Each structure stands twice: as C-alpha cells, then as structure tokens.
Amino acid sequence: MRKSFFAILTICLVTHLQAQQNVASLEKKLATYSTQLENLRTEHVSHRTMPSIPFYLFGMGDRTKMIYKSGNLLNAVTGDTLYQWKVKKELIVPSEYYVYILTNSGKEVYLYENEKGAFLKEGKKVTPLSLSTLHLPDFKTNKYSEVLKVLHHEILINVINGKPVPNFFVYEKPWYRDAALMGMVLKATGNLHLIKDWVMNIRDPFDLNNHGMSEADNPGEVLFLVSLVSDKTHPVVKTIQDSTIQFIKQDKGITYLEGPTDYSKHPVFQTKWIKYGLKSLHMADTFNIPKMYDSYSSLFWWDYKDAHVDGAHFDAGSSENYPYLVWAEDHFYGEQKGMVTENILYPLSWEGKASDATYPGMKRVDEVYVSEKLSPPHTWHAAEMFLLLNEGK
Numbered sequence: 001m002r003k004s005f006f007a008i009l010t011i012c013l014v015t016h017l018q019a020q021q022n023v024a025s026l027e028k029k030l031a032t033y034s035t036q037l038e039n040l041r042t043e044h045v046s047h048r049t050m051p052s053i054p055f056y057l058f059g060m061g062d063r064t065k066m067i068y069k070s071g072n073l074l075n076a077v078t079g080d081t082l083y084q085w086k087v088k089k090e091l092i093v094p095s096e097y098y099v100y101i102l103t104n105s106g107k108e109v110y111l112y113e114n115e116k117g118a119f120l121k122e123g124k125k126v127t128p129l130s131l132s133t134l135h136l137p138d139f140k141t142n143k144y145s146e147v148l149k150v151l152h153h154e155i156l157i158n159v160i161n162g163k164p165v166p167n168f169f170v171y172e173k174p175w176y177r178d179a180a181l182m183g184m185v186l187k188a189t190g191n192l193h194l195i196k197d198w199v200m201n202i203r204d205p206f207d208l209n210n211h212g213m214s215e216a217d218n219p220g221e222v223l224f225l226v227s228l229v230s231d232k233t234h235p236v237v238k239t240i241q242d243s244t245i246q247f248i249k250q251d252k253g254i255t256y257l258e259g260p261t262d263y264s265k266h267p268v269f270q271t272k273w274i275k276y277g278l279k280s281l282h283m284a285d286t287f288n289i290p291k292m293y294d295s296y297s298s299l300f301w302w303d304y305k306d307a308h309v310d311g312a313h314f315d316a317g318s319s320e321n322y323p324y325l326v327w328a329e330d331h332f333y334g335e336q337k338g339m340v341t342e343n344i345l346y347p348l349s350w351e352g353k354a355s356d357a358t359y360p361g362m363k364r365v366d367e368v369y370v371s372e373k374l375s376p377p378h379t380w381h382a383a384e385m386f387l388l389l390n391e392g393k
Helices: 005-018 023-043 145-156 176-189 196-200 218-229 235-247 267-280 323-333 359-364 367-371 379-389
Strands: 056-058 066-069 072-075 081-084 087-093 098-103 108-113 117-122 125-131 248-251 254-257
Touching (some): 023 098, 023 145, 056 108, 145 176, 176 379, 196 218, 218 235, 218 267, 235 248, 235 267, 254 267, 323 379, 359 367
Antiparallel strands (some): 087 098, 108 117, 117 125
16 A cells, blocks of 8 residues: 555654664673573574674565665565665664664664554665564563564564565465464464465465475464455355365374375374364364374374374484474473574574475575575574474463
8 A cells, every 4th residue: 555655754753763772772781692592592502693684674574675785775575675785883673673874974874664664764864674563572561571582583574575484585486384383473473464365365265385296284274364364255265175084084082184194194293183174163063083103293282292102203413404393392392302493693583404495595595594404583483482382481
C-alpha cells in the first residue's frame, strides 16, 4: 500500500527521535548482548567456530532485503549496491538492529530497523529504506532478552515475498516443517500477518522439496499452519484428508501414518504431526501414535511427550550441520547440548551441507559460505533456539 507524504514524514520524525543513540549507548547495548551470549555458551557446552565475516541483514518481514558489509549496503536479492561509505570505524549491534559507521571524513552514519521500517540516518537527514509494520518485542523479562531479539530477527529476515523460507539466499521455496516452527514464533510475537496470505493460498499438502518426494509429516504441518490463520474450511484441508490415505498403516489394532521424512520412515513423528494438526483445527482424530522407537519423536516437544519410546539421541558433534535437531531434542529432554556459535555475535543460527540447498546464493554475503556449504541464518535452527529460550525467565 502506498503511504502518503505526511505519513512518511511522521514516520521519519518519529524514527529520527528513536535514532538518537550515540556510540557509547550502542557499545553498552552490544556489551549486554555479548554477555548474554557468553552466558548461553557457558550453559550450552557444544560450540561451533563459524567464518568470521562481519555483516548484518536488514529487511525483516515484507521489507526489502539488504546486506551491510564493509561499508556497503547492498540489495540482498539482486546484489546491487545501494550505498557506499569509506569506513574508519563500524559497530554492528545485532540486538538493536543497528549499524553505526564513522566515515573517513568524520561523518556519522546510522543504519537501523524498528517496528515501522528500515532507515538510513546521515547527519540530521533520515531516509526510509523500506517501510512496513512489524511487532518487535523486547523480551525484557527474559534473561536472554537480547539473544531472543537476534533470533527473532533471524526468523523475520527470512520471510520474503510473504513466504517463510529456511534461508532466502539458498532456498526459493518454503519447507512446511521449517515454516511450522516459524509459525510458532510468529504467533508468539504477533507477526502472523506476514505469512497469512501464503498460508491461505496453500493448495498442495506436500512441499516436494526433498527431490520431489511427498513426505508424510507435511500434511500435519499444513493443518497446523492453516489453524494459525484460518479454520477447517480452508480448501487444502479436504485435499489433505484424501492425500494421507497413501501413508495410513494399520497394525495391531491401531492406525497411524508411515512414510518418508528426510528419506527415512518416522511413523511416530509423522503421526504426532497429523494428530496435532487435526487437534489444532478441532477436527476428529482416529490416529494412534505407535509404541516404537523413532529418532524424530524427540523433535516433537510441544505435545504428546508421553507417547515416546526412548533410544539413541542425536549427537551434537555429528549433527553440527543440522543443529536444529539437537536444540529440538534439548527442548524434549530438558538438556543443554544444542550448539552455539563459538566466535561470532551474528548470525546465531545456521545449516550446513544440506542436499537441497543452493549454496552459490550465499556468494552475495561471502564466498566462504559457498565453499563451506553453510547458510546462516537458518529459520528452523533460530526457531528451535527461540522457542526454548523464550520459556526461560
């Protein structure tokens, strides 16, 4: 929607007042965030050293995606240069959605984002870069308030063209599994409006992202996503009822789902998802969770925890490229094995060496991510961290 001149002027005046953060104030806030992150690293003893590439992403939600790196502000989708500065000093404060630049000529530049939009402030001039409304809680009652703000940012930055994707550099399409966890975060922070249109337009029960395979957990995830913004009259619901027939298995008097998820059968995980999706829409449920070991059962931590047969757990070291698995399991078991970055303040989440990620897209940030097959930030990881830490006080 096009905003009037006076509406934009009002936003600029308000954000000008909000931008009156001096360097000392930003340094103090960065120190608070750094301390919280160090405390998290102490609690979670599994760490990973990441490429030390200072950058920051602007454009949360439905705003224009931008990258700041080494005095350059780029369009993150096209790679086009938007602004350039010769930098004498820079300060990236992820928890404040801020970048401060002191140029070689002594000019102070502020790039920042708030609930109204993303802005550039040079001297007394405030330039809107992209405007739209978001909810950005401060989480001030939580001991990890500043970490939660960064994780929330890493979720919002990966909503692009109304679609919730794992990482917009390397994935063009949403993955229903990741999107469902993102939906939990967006619900908790009052931002479901960002993905409502996408959910309302879902017609396929399967995202078909793993080499075109129909995965048996997808229908339950779609039902849950629908429940966030609609009800059982959504057109995809009837399609889901028909499409799950191929996965229905009856054994020893119980009915459950069994099919592929990440190239393996995970009947407990898949049945938990269909049951939860149906429950979320207040629909009848005739499925029973089978009593068998399923390595993915512990990924489903928010319901049906008693329907679980214990067995081997995910190892933090061997799962370093898929850290969301261990963070989800931490939530299930009440453990603290989930990996945290060892050496950088941002981003906090990642995925590595995924078979269906297009890593050359990370070239827009830095070539090292292409060669190492890394895609930070990553929404499933960020969501698992957020949802666990947000329960703390």
